[in-house]
Amino acid sequence: MSFIVFIGCLLCNAWAETPKTLKVWHAYRDAEAQVLEDILEQYDEQHSSISLEVLPVAYDAYASKLESAIPRNNGPDVFIYAHEKIGSWAEMGLIEPISLDTLTTANLSSVAVEAVQYNQTTYGAPMAVKSLVLYCNNDLVSKAPVNTDELFSLNETLPNGVSTLAYPATDAYFHMPWLFGFGGGFFDKEGNSTFESPANADSLDFMKSMDTAGLLPKEPDAALSTHLFNNGQAAMTISGPWFLSSIDSTIDFSIHPLPIISATGKPAQPLLTVESAFISRFSTQKQEASALVKHLIGLDSATKRALEAGQIVPNEQAWENPTLQEDPILLAFKAQMLNSIPTPNIPTMTAVWEPMARAVRRVHRGAMTGSQALEQAAIEFQIYTKPAPEPANPIPYVVLAFAGLCAGILWGWRQLQHWKKDIWESRTAYLYVAPAAIAMTLLTALPFVVGALVSLFAHNQGAFTFVGLANFFDIIFARDWSVTSSLSFYFTLMVTIGWTLGNLFLHVGIGLALAMLLREPWLRFRGFYRVLLIVPWAIPNYITALIWKGMFHQQFGAINGLLQSLGLEPVSWFAQFSTSFAANLITNTWLGFPFMMVVSLGALQSIPRDLEDAASVDGAGGWQRFWHITLPLLKPALLPAVVLGSVWTFNMFNVIYLVSAGEPDSSTDILISDAYRWAFSRGNRYGYASAYAVLIFFILFGYSKLGNRIAGRKTI
């Protein structure tokens, strides 16, 4: 016993002497990640009392990982993130205020310091800023346009086939410089929405006038802009510092501040993203964390980051470095920083983007004028940010839940009594089923029940209030939208059903047809064909879905190229519901048929070939044989995949998100993408999102019951 205590003491001592571990998370890539890790490594070596543990996190999962990990004490002590989340995270209690002493020694630009304030408190330490600037191809533009009049007149002088300004005009973020240049904005001093301001409308009409005058390429997005700029087919583009690494080495380019809006005389002002270091409120080593943050924004670190990774640092002193003084690219970015607007960090800002993006697209498409589109956007914004419903009294719900639980237990007990003998006799069967059943209950049913309970709450800026079934009533009684609006639950439900049926038909049809072709034993190279045909399933669909989106491009897409070579008119695929829906469907069919093909190949083996052969001897034709013999025999082995496939498709939104992105006007969105939007881009309305998820569950549940009836069986 004393031996164990002795060992224990040894361990304790060893524990006390090991340096304190400080966890640092970031989502940088490439040169930025390299220089950050160099700085951290050096810091680690110089400070023997602490040891740094650095984790790069994929950006896509970063925010949700932070939000899950920090409150469970699994998070980092220090992490680097854009300042936009400060409001939400301060409300959620995830981040610690930064002491003024930490900031003042770093000589920060006031615009960056302003960005990290929320409710008069400083929450982040600004490390680097990012904003949009104007990129010019020097071979096409001899002098960068100073104002928008010059921009328009430049358009006259450029050769045919060259776009004057290729930038993602339909992206709300890229529209912001114009909007602020016209004097627009989203909130007044009291924080009220100013969506419908004439300045905002003017900025949208201005963007449309650029399109009408032929300055912009068709269906401009970031990928197309890069492509055109790199091929000398675009004189200018608008992008941020991240674009530098994408520019082809053959292009002679220069960087300039965005032009002055001739109509107002004000410069176009982009949004400023301030990448900042944060200290977790749950960190147990805030002093050490503070010291590290101070070092990260300090002169040495800032200079090194600017020199080696080309970061635009808000540390004024760092800019006295002679090399930086002579860098025209960095200086242009710095000039733009001083003429930019920090992205508002209040939580409601997340609800601005989606209505704004729709407004920009509506105007770009020519469906509405600026003021009409903003009228719509203002309504949408109001709905997204409307105050939570009245708190409900939880007691009736608790009583009801308790009564339900009692009834359930009673029912279960009686069943148990009734089947007692059978249950005991079937103990072997239960043993077979138990492992899977237990795993499923624990890992899927339990999390779902917990998640579903959230639907009874309303989430507003970090606080949950119990509202009973109010979220469900809002959705079911279509309180926010008219039923025919493309944002209403019922419209989206219809689209979702169409999406599911269309996919199912095509996946099974094509998959089964190919399986029929590929099962013939006399067929040579069939293994080879099979492997080639599962390629769409094997490649991560993030990249292939975006390639399909590119193939549907109006001007440069392969599909319109094919249509034109057949003498048909090119189609603007994402401008109307039917073709946009079709584009999603085609992409998802391409992605989904290999799975059905593989399942069908397996299922076809369950059919004795003799039966089919016998039918063929009896003179049944190929089609008859398939329809009357093969298909019915195939049903039991294929049905699970069909039923599950339809359930998956119902909830499969990444293709929609990546290909049509809901265009036009969110009409091609499906229910699950709405649930995601409520959770992440409409002011974090988790309760509402959860209510959507619960409704989706009930719809699918009803579908499977309906399926039972139709199939005339008990299961399925």
Add this chain to the structure above:
Amino acid sequence: MNNAPSIAKQILWHTLLMLTCLVVLYPTLWVLKMAFTPSQAFTMSPNPWPTTVSLENFWVLISGDDPSTPNFDGEWQFLRQFWNSAFIAFLTTIVGMVFSCTAAYGMSRFRFPGKEAGMSFFLITQMFPGVVMAIPLYILMDTLGLLNSAFGLALAYSSTAVPFCTWNLKGYFDTIPKDLEDAARIDGASQWVIFTQIVLPLSKPALAVTALFSFMTAWNEFILAATFLSDANAYTLPVVLQSYIGDFETQWGLFAAGAIVASTPVMILFFVLQKNLVEGLTAGSVKG
């Protein structure tokens, strides 16, 4: 087995299949193009053929000469991440197959109270939208102490794969004639022996499908992996791939190269498994 049909039919078959392959593979040419072009831009050109061929992206990916993957200890990160992925996918396949084979056999061969409800339950779990489950699942994994472990991830993945696998296997088991088992039972074989020695070997096609499915469930998943794993040495390949997608911009060249590297083992696995897809009942002892 059929004898080979007429030459005309064979030619028709091959033409059909070749055309399909062309259409199916056409979009993937852009993946190849992006992977072999030493630029990080997304290729929008109508021409899918690479104009320059360079292995730079593959080299950066495989040598780990890329700073967004940590290199503190100077290890060969790529190999490590590849191994993590393979290990987790393999574990998922094993766990998923064990769970689903036993469950499917129980569902197929026994009648017991709650069987229909059980089958429905497996189906129902597939209807739970992931959006509400992420945080509760995180808390659960944390409570169980499985947050930063390969086993925890494999368990989460196999619970995603089990319902399909069970349903699919059950559907297949149902088509195996019971006479065979009865004969074995008369010979004194236990249920377990019948299951492992007779039913499973006869179900190779369905087993191949479920194995491939379980493997794929784990192999390409990144959201759970990126959220649960907080140790760069435990990262899987999809997490690394996903880290090429940034806030503002994506390193497409590296992503495409990674996509090709990640999909190759899947195709090899399928090539190995597909023989089983075509030697099912007809090749076995129960013809007719």
